[in-house]
Every structure is written in structure tokens, then in C-alpha cells.
Amino acid sequence: MPKIVDHRERRRSIATAACATVAEVGLERTTLAAVARRCALTTGAIAHYFPNKDALLDAALRESYRRQIERMDARVTDGASLETVMLESLPGSAESRELMQVWLAFWGRAIGDVATARAQRRVHALWLKRVTREIERAVASGRLPAAIDTSEEAEALIAQVRGLCIRALFEPANWPATRLAACLARYLDRVVVSADAASLPGRRRA
Amino acid sequence: MPKIVDHRERRRSIATAACATVAEVGLERTTLAAVARRCALTTGAIAHYFPNKDALLDAALRESYRRQIERMDARVTDGASLETVMLESLPGSAESRELMQVWLAFWGRAIGDVATARAQRRVHALWLKRVTREIERAVASGRLPAAIDTSEEAEALIAQVRGLCIRALFEPANWPATRLAACLARYLDRVVVSADAASLPGRRRA
Amino acid sequence: MPKIVDHRERRRSIATAACATVAEVGLERTTLAAVARRCALTTGAIAHYFPNKDALLDAALRESYRRQIERMDARVTDGASLETVMLESLPGSAESRELMQVWLAFWGRAIGDVATARAQRRVHALWLKRVTREIERAVASGRLPAAIDTSEEAEALIAQVRGLCIRALFEPANWPATRLAACLARYLDRVVVSADAASLPGRRRA
Amino acid sequence: MPKIVDHRERRRSIATAACATVAEVGLERTTLAAVARRCALTTGAIAHYFPNKDALLDAALRESYRRQIERMDARVTDGASLETVMLESLPGSAESRELMQVWLAFWGRAIGDVATARAQRRVHALWLKRVTREIERAVASGRLPAAIDTSEEAEALIAQVRGLCIRALFEPANWPATRLAACLARYLDRVVVSADAASLPGRRRA
DNA sequence: CATGAATGAGGTTTCATTCAT
DNA sequence: TATGAATGAAACCTCATTCAT
Numbered sequence: 001m002p003k004i005v006d007h008r009e010r011r012r013s014i015a016t017a018a019c020a021t022v023a024e025v026g027l028e029r030t031t032l033a034a035v036a037r038r039c040a041l042t043t044g045a046i047a048h049y050f051p052n053k054d055a056l057l058d059a060a061l062r063e064s065y066r067r068q069i070e071r072m073d074a075r076v077t078d079g080a081s082l083e084t085v086m087l088e089s090l091p092g093s094a095e096s097r098e099l100m101q102v103w104l105a106f107w108g109r110a111i112g113d114v115a116t117a118r119a120q121r122r123v124h125a126l127w128l129k130r131v132t133r134e135i136e137r138a139v140a141s142g143r144l145p146a147a148i149d150t151s152e153e154a155e156a157l158i159a160q161v162r163g164l165c166i167r168a169l170f171e172p173a174n175w176p177a178t179r180l181a182a183c184l185a186r187y188l189d190r191v192v193v194s195a196d197a198a199s200l201p202g203r204r205r206a
Numbered sequence: 207m208p209k210i211v212d213h214r215e216r217r218r219s220i221a222t223a224a225c226a227t228v229a230e231v232g233l234e235r236t237t238l239a240a241v242a243r244r245c246a247l248t249t250g251a252i253a254h255y256f257p258n259k260d261a262l263l264d265a266a267l268r269e270s271y272r273r274q275i276e277r278m279d280a281r282v283t284d285g286a287s288l289e290t291v292m293l294e295s296l297p298g299s300a301e302s303r304e305l306m307q308v309w310l311a312f313w314g315r316a317i318g319d320v321a322t323a324r325a326q327r328r329v330h331a332l333w334l335k336r337v338t339r340e341i342e343r344a345v346a347s348g349r350l351p352a353a354i355d356t357s358e359e360a361e362a363l364i365a366q367v368r369g370l371c372i373r374a375l376f377e378p379a380n381w382p383a384t385r386l387a388a389c390l391a392r393y394l395d396r397v398v399v400s401a402d403a404a405s406l407p408g409r410r411r412a
Numbered sequence: 413m414p415k416i417v418d419h420r421e422r423r424r425s426i427a428t429a430a431c432a433t434v435a436e437v438g439l440e441r442t443t444l445a446a447v448a449r450r451c452a453l454t455t456g457a458i459a460h461y462f463p464n465k466d467a468l469l470d471a472a473l474r475e476s477y478r479r480q481i482e483r484m485d486a487r488v489t490d491g492a493s494l495e496t497v498m499l500e501s502l503p504g505s506a507e508s509r510e511l512m513q514v515w516l517a518f519w520g521r522a523i524g525d526v527a528t529a530r531a532q533r534r535v536h537a538l539w540l541k542r543v544t545r546e547i548e549r550a551v552a553s554g555r556l557p558a559a560i561d562t563s564e565e566a567e568a569l570i571a572q573v574r575g576l577c578i579r580a581l582f583e584p585a586n587w588p589a590t591r592l593a594a595c596l597a598r599y600l601d602r603v604v605v606s607a608d609a610a611s612l613p614g615r616r617r618a
Numbered sequence: 619m620p621k622i623v624d625h626r627e628r629r630r631s632i633a634t635a636a637c638a639t640v641a642e643v644g645l646e647r648t649t650l651a652a653v654a655r656r657c658a659l660t661t662g663a664i665a666h667y668f669p670n671k672d673a674l675l676d677a678a679l680r681e682s683y684r685r686q687i688e689r690m691d692a693r694v695t696d697g698a699s700l701e702t703v704m705l706e707s708l709p710g711s712a713e714s715r716e717l718m719q720v721w722l723a724f725w726g727r728a729i730g731d732v733a734t735a736r737a738q739r740r741v742h743a744l745w746l747k748r749v750t751r752e753i754e755r756a757v758a759s760g761r762l763p764a765a766i767d768t769s770e771e772a773e774a775l776i777a778q779v780r781g782l783c784i785r786a787l788f789e790p791a792n793w794p795a796t797r798l799a800a801c802l803a804r805y806l807d808r809v810v811v812s813a814d815a816a817s818l819p820g821r822r823r824a
Numbered sequence: 825c826a827t828g829a830a831t832g833a834g835g836t837t838t839c840a841t842t843c844a845t
Numbered sequence: 846t847a848t849g850a851a852t853g854a855a856a857c858c859t860c861a862t863t864c865a866t
Contacts, residue, residue: 004866025317026316026317027314027317028234028315028318028319029319031855031856031857032856032857032858033856041830042832043832044833044860045829045830047859052857053858101317104313105314106314107310107313107372108233108310108312109314111229111231111311112230112232112234121376121377124373152389155373155389158369159368159370159372159373160362160365160366162368163369164362164365166313167330170323170330186362190396190400191396193399194395194400196403197402211846237838238839248847248848249840250848250849250850251846251848253840253841253847254847259841436730437730438729438731440646440730441730444860444862453826453827454826455827455860455861456826456828456829456862456863459863460826465861516725518726519725520644520724520725521646521726523787524644524646525646529788532788536789567801568801568805571778571781571782571801572774572777572778572781574777574780574784575780579742579773581729582728583742595770595774602808605811605815609814649834649835651836659852660853661853662837662838662839662851663851665836666849670836670837671836671837827864827865828865828866829866831860831864832861833859833860833861834859835858836859837858838855840853841853841854843849843850844850845848845849
């Protein structure tokens, strides 16, 4: 019998190592040798699990997305508020910081690499669906007003979070979790308030 | 007898070519030869103007920032609204699309490359100052309420715009200029409305 | 308790798979993995039967030779003419085509690989002996004149057949079995006629 | 001004080095490093002249063909007989030996490599035309009878020569130039005699 | 015996950088 | 200054071989 190896599991562990490497040194310096070193293998061994580097990087992107969703789900199970759930995708902890660095790295890669761009769109579609569902839950719980386009709000919310994410990654000292949370809360508050205002007679902007 | 060349001007034209190349094929595939080809020079010629590739890329990032500011300034001179000014930094035109692709590319590069990260922070500081000034002008003109922290609002606004930018770059078909404008307008409206609400007696969220 | 396996038989089936692989993709692309796949084994299993790749390829060459002789013998048993027998070694059928591709592949390999060159010579010696015998039979049956050096004629005949073989492998559409047969018949006819001419008084070339 | 290099000439010298390497160690062991070493360059330098290894090998095949034609032409200019001209393409000298080894190597490569097979066919077509012309000259000079299909004879002659070539390459000791010449002369004599016989009343084979 | 994971040694290819002209 | 040939250092990839199970 051959050496007992869970192929699926091994693939995932290599992809995880790739994630960590990308987050640490960037895509440009992510070599197969570096990834192999991190999971105590050789480049040849990686070839058993991924036909080439692109396939490995693709798996790494998907893995980072999967872990991100997992983190969000864990919060949801806790019955947490929308803010708390979304905060999971901001670089507050070491893990989410790592995941967001991976996403950031792949955004740049998508320029001029159609395969990555496609993967990017696929992952975003899943992410959008997930965030939309959270917003729907928030509406259901009364946290957000009913008079909103949940899907459009999800896009806008994701945009806001991503933008903050970039800032937090580049200047972590200036963007502690508290500041991120405050910014996010303010954003959501305004969603509420503006919906209230729209439903009342009152002055509108010119 | 040295050939008469405007050193400053030549540097800029090379940096511009680098910008265009990065936007077209991505940082990963941006080679010196590709940049040289684009500005009808040779790699050896580039070596006269930049000590190495990193210096060239650094110049390209600064160049893209400079052009972005220029575009914003042009709108301000027109006496345009805050929305219109900020829209300039969303990929509506071919030029702004190119510039934003360059920024996106460099965000990824900043991971694990401290020099790029530093350059990134420097450029952001300038950008933030610029957007803050625009917000101050909007407050002065009554477009935005006075009761806001202009700098913090600038950060949030930049975050929102960047997030939309990423979406528009990846799925241009789904994000025409009109949708971007609508999203941006909604965002700014909420800034106004929430400030109004805060200044009035009324229900606040729990 | 070792599994019951006919070692000899297994070796042959692996060598046959190697032949087929070489004929299909060429020596250069013939990997152990490809051969293993073709005979539903693994590379490790092959290692039980051949100490290394060279040994396997050597066996493949011998196997292709053995099958070629077998085909010839089958014709001889039928009491076929020399033409018919030799035609068996031209790529008329799928099998002979495969065998000749293998030979062709190994000719190239013999350059700079003394072991293959040696094997090549060994196989040729056997082949020559076999063809010589067929020519002797043709002389005995009156098909060919007695006044020939059978061994030298065998060499020349093999040379002719090989040359045609190469053409037929590269441009099968231009070299159907009929054209090959016609060419071969013409060649043999000339052997007859020239011997006749030599035995008669008549004009010879200067 | 750049280093003065005749690009065309340099390409050819690299292709020549590739030929020599193939002839010496075989295609399998022909590495870019080996070729580079032979022409005192580095693998990187070769990349200036050939986009990849396949292109280099293709050039090598064409170069070997070109030199072969050149050798034949030199004989023709001498007013040599058909035998003498064709002998140039048999491994009599070190140079023709090298050239034929190259051809032999590429025959094997053509299996499973469509590009090489195509190149092979192209080169053969040119070679065939060349040999056909020589046969026509032989007919014109009375050396060969007029009643032959020159093109078909050319194919058959090439086949014969190729077959002898293979033998001479593998067992040079057994196939000195004299034996090759004798074999070729016998072959051509039979062409003459058989045509004579066909034009006379006489016994034909059953 | 058989498996197939893992190794490790090349090989090809790409490119920033240098430098003779 | 400008050229572009050449270098040399990676990087990716392939694969024969080994070996724990």
C-alpha cells in the first residue's frame, strides 16, 4: 500500500502555505520554492498536487475566500450583528489581515491575466451573495430598514469595507480595530437614518 | 558632444510608458523591454535615466498620482461639484481607467516590498489632503453639512471610491459611469441626511 | 506471500506498452508514467521488472524486432512470395506501422548512445540473417537468379525497404500499400533482369 | 553604436553548432547549454537569436539540409557522375557523416511531433526535387535510359541511399566508401539494364 | 509485489543588468 | 547618449528513481 496521504487535505495544506507566503512576501516574490519550504516539501512534490504555478495560485485565492466565508459564518452562528460580521473581513486579527493581503495581491494580478480576473469575478459573486444574505438578515432583525435594495447595498457595503481594508493594511498603526469599527458603524447608521428621512416629509437636498 | 535631451522630460515620458504598460499587462508582465518598446527606446537607454527597475516603477507610481491630481484639478477649475470631481477618480474614461489599474497593481506590490509600501503611504497622504480640501470646499459651498470631520470623511469617501473602483475595473459592463455616479451620489446624500438627523431631536438606533 | 505473477509475461506486456507509447508519441515524450498508464500499472511496478528506463527501452526495441520476425514468419508459413514477405515490414497495416515507428525512433537514439547502437547492430544482424534466408528461399524457388550474393542482396533489399519505410511513415497518404508494393516489385524485377543480362552476351555500360 | 554583430551570420553559426551537437551526442542529449558551450556563448545569448529550443532545432535541420545541397552542388559543378553526386549524401566524409546523423536524429523526432514532421516533409520535397533534377541530367547525358519516370526513380534512389546511409552510420567499419559506391553503382546499373531489357523482346519473370 | 508520494537533478526559459562600441 | 548583445541568476517544470507503507 502506498504512503497514506489524504490527497484533498494535502492540496489544501499546500494552498494554505501559498496563502501565507503571498501574504508575507507578496505575489511577486512567491516562488514555488518558498511555498514548498513553508510546508516542508519540495517543488517536485507540489507538482503532484498542482499541474503548475497558476493552478496553485488559483487554489490559494479560493482557499482564502473559503476561509473568509468560514470566519463570517462563525460570527453569524454567534448571532452577531452585521457590523461584527463584516468586521471579520477587515484586518483586525492576524488571520483576517493575512486573508485580505491575499485578496489585495490578487487584485493586482488580475490586470492583464484573464484567468485571474475570471476567478476574481467568480469569487466576488459568491462573496456578494453572502453579504447580501447578511444584509437581508439585518433587515429581518430590524437592524436595517426594509426600504433598501439589499443587493445594491451589499455592493456598496463591500466597496466601503474594501476601501477601509486597503487603508488598514497599509497603515495598521493608524487604523486599529476600534477606528475600523467606528467607521463601519457610522456607515451603517447612515443607511438607517437616510431611509428614515426618505420615509418622512422633510427637507431634501437641492 | 552630447545629444541635446531634456533629461526631466525624457524621464517623465519613460515613466508614462511604464504606467501604460502596467495598466495593460500588469506589473508581473511589465518588463523593461516592454516599457522600452512602448516609448521607442531600448533597455540600455532607460538605464541612463533610472538606476534600476524599482526606480522606474516608483516613478511610474508617482506619475500616475500626479496625473490623477491633474485630472481632479481640471474639474475643480471648472467649478464642478464634489461628485463630479470624485468621479474623475473612478474608471469612467480610458485615462482614469488606466490610472486606477496602475494604483491597483501597486497595492498588490506593496505587500512584502517595504519601499513600495512607503511610496504608497506617501502618495496616499497627498491624495488624502487633496480630497479633504475638496470636502472643505463642499462644506463651504453648503453642499455638505458643517458638522463633519472633514479629514475622517475624506478617508471614508476615498475608501468608498476605491471599493467601487475595484468593482468597476473588474466588471466594467456592470458598472457604467451612471451606476458609479448614482452610487456615489447616494453615498454623499447620506452624509447630508445623517448630519441633519443628528442635529434634530429624533429616534436614534439602540 | 508474494502475489502469483508470470514475471516473463509481465515484462513482455510492459515492453509492448513501451513500444506502443514510443510509436504514438516518440521516444522523447515516452515517460515511464506514460508507459505505466498504458499497461494499467504504476511507475513503481515497472521498477520491479526493469532496473531502469534504459533497460525498458532496450526490451521494447527487442520486442518490436521479435514481433516483426513473427509477422514475417506468418507469411512464410503461408508460402508467400518474397515481395509479400518483405511487404510485411513496410507500414501497410497499423501494426507494422507501429513497429517501424519504433525502429525509426531508436535509430535516432543510437546516435551518441553506445548501448542503443550496440543493440541496434545486434538486432540488425538477426534481421539480416532472416532476410538472407528468405532470399535464399526465393533463389531456391526460382524467383531470384542463382548468380547473386544473397547476403549482399539482403543488405541492399533491406536498405531499399527501410528507405521506403521512412517515406511511408512520413507521408502515408502518398504511399499507400499499392505504391509500396509496386516499388518493391520493380526493385526485385531488376534484380532478375540484371542477372539475366549479366549471363548473356550483350552490351554493358562503360 | 552597439556591438557589431551580423545577426544572420550569428544565427547560422549557432544552428551549425546545434547540428554538430546533435550529430555528436544525439537529439536526446542536445541541451541548450551544450550548444552554447560549443559556440562559446551562454544559453541566454542563444535566446537573442531563437525564441525557444524548438526553433533552434528547426533551424539546425534546415541548416543541415542546406549544407547537404551545397555539397551536392559542388559535385555537380565538377561535372561529376550521378553516382558521385549521390555518394556525397552517404557518410563517406566526416562532414556528410555529421549531416546524415542529424537527419537520422530528426526522423525519430518527427514521431509524435507534428512540427518536426512538417519540417521533415518540406525538406524532403526540396531534396526530391534536387535529386530528380540530377536524374534528369543523367538521362540527358545518356547515363540513364530515357524510359523511366524520373520522379519515381528519384524516390526509389533516395530510399536506397537512405537505407545504405543508416547501415553506414551504424557500422562504419563494415561500410567503407568503396562498398557504398559499389552498392550504389550496382543499383544504378540495374536501372539501365532493366530499361534495356524492357525495350527488347525477351523472357520476363512469371 | 504494488503503490504513488516524494526527491532531486537537470532542463528550458525569462530578464534585469552590464558593457563594448 | 544610445545601442542591443551578452551575461548570469533565478524561476518553473519535468521526470527517473527511491522508498515507506
